[in-house]
Amino acid sequence: MCIRVQYAPRREIHDPWDRARNLITIPEQLAGTALYALHAIRTVLHAMDVEQPPFGARCWCGEAINLPAPISQQRQNEVTNLGA
Secondary structure, eight states: OOOEEEEEOGGGOSOSEEGGGTEEEEEGGGTTOHHHHHHHHHHHHHHTTOOOOSSSOBOTTSOBOOOOOOGGGSOTTOOBOOOO
8 A cells, every 4th residue: 555644633734645755644633533534535635636436545556545543542643554
């Protein structure tokens, strides 16, 4: 999988897409709501012209993007690599 996802406080997100690290950052408030978190990820990917299926989110390589573990299960500032 090419793209990783992390949660961060909204005030720290200046650009949700970090091209150098292939990293999408979404607001930590979405950590407990898969529907809204996936919508945020799909929105970023759509802005990058990455075609999306009707459900879920897909990387440009075609692999499914899964959500990181909820904030309470992560160490501070941990980025979850989402493999297939």
